[in-house]
Amino acid sequence: MSFKNIRGQDKAINILKNYIAQSRLLGSYILTGPEGVGKQLVALNLAKTLNCQDNGAEPCDACASCQKIDKNQHPDVHVIACADSQIQIEYIRQLQSRSSLKPYEGRVKVFIINDAHRLTAEASNALLKILEEPPKNTLIILITDKLNLLFKTIISRCKILRFSPLIRTELQEIISRDYGVDKASAHFLAYFSEGRLGCALRLKDTDILREKNRVIDAFGQSLTKTYENLNIQGKPEIRQNLNILA
Template identity: 30%
Template sequence: MSFNDIMGQEAAKQLLQGALRKQTVSHAYVFSGPSGSGQMKTAITFAQALFCETYNEDACGECLECRKVEHGNHPDLHLLAPDGASIKIDQIRDLQRVFSYRSEMKNPKVYIIDQADKMTVQAANSLLKFLEEPPIPAVAILITENGMALLPTIQSRTQLVPFYPLQAEMMLQKLVEEGYPAPLARCAVHLSSGLEGCRDLLDQNWFAEIRNVMLQLGKESLGKGSSSLVTAGQKLFKAGLSEHLDTLLDLFHLWFKDMIHVQYGRHESILFIDQLEFLSTQAPSRSTAQWVSYMDLAAECRKKLRYNVNGQLCLEQFLIGLEG
């Protein structure tokens, strides 16, 4: 694996490769950013580059040390993740025990803590002592969606490496190259912050089904004498798709947004491009303010779902609101 294989995150890659090249690698880093933006892949690549016998600022992927990392059996690389809902003090103590033994190689040992913000207070305090006084040369990489959620004392003793959501266009191109249908991929990249999340969504059979249901409901609800309530009952609740109402409403939000894009001639921004003919016909039938009100209606319905309002009742109110 190479830094060149990591999509986006140019600032993070430059910072880490610069440290490797100048031999100024910090003893601890916090990789902070949205899930799916490449923190773990970057952390593994960084560790691999530290161990690499061939290059000094990247991983060759071919030497013995690189192959050990790729096979998941490098003795100097240790990964830690939550045990259940949290990372517990015993896990940190076990890590400290492992790091009491020196590496047989010249390189420092590396440990990666995923979801580091889920450490208990006791675990975080135990890690703090380890960060300040490691028994052997070591590099720590703490991965979190929010670096500010870590103890201030940990933040002050680590170097922040910010990660950002990948651009939708970049993810779309990659997903289509991998063979995912473009219409589905276009939706997925607007509902997930990273490639892994997009793939997980696209690999679910229900995702294509829920998109089709949304399109049918979206078209029916805009006509007179709408049959959208009947369709919702049959295609969602009887078909076992009711647990995905949040995704359905997110898609509705994007659907109405596309209507506004059509009104303003922003065809390059249209998400449901395979529905362009229908969108072009219907977009002028409502004012921009009306389409915005429909987006607000979808957001309000989604909020009700979070507060455990009955899903069927909530969706029916939403669809009636569209007809009104």
């Protein structure tokens, strides 16, 4: 997947592309915004672009470097995604050790810290020392949906790129057109995910749509029976109206 396949984040992507074109990208960045809007995809595509063997403005997705990054096998691209509740200092010490080395295969070493707001105070202070004297040929990307929980001193040493959800009607169209979801379900997913494509796609593969339909059917049957008991004439298309409300 290249930058052009990431929806709704043109402003942030264009800023990064301009930095690449002007050879001003190295240093540290914070990608911030709601969960599921494409922050990690942008970070990985940035890593691919900087190390792509085609040297273009977009990753080719076909060269050995791009494929290794997609498979999390590139020796110069490291993603910190801690399964624990906090990111401990050991992870930052590893980052510091690796960043002191020259790139092994690529042109740029890239370190991506997911959920950077989960850095412990000790880890934050260790990271701050690295940001104060950034290593050569190194890019550090912090990803967070809780910018206010990061140390202010860390924020002050990073360029901040803000990500936003899609307009819900636009997301509904994307889900329906590109992912083969029927219109009613796409409407539900777009609104339930609050415009976040990543969240909508995760929900699509769960039981939430089937459960939503089950609840609507049960409520519709109950409402239909009530209409019949009250002998109300000209009852509406209950199932259709409930789907619209959902």
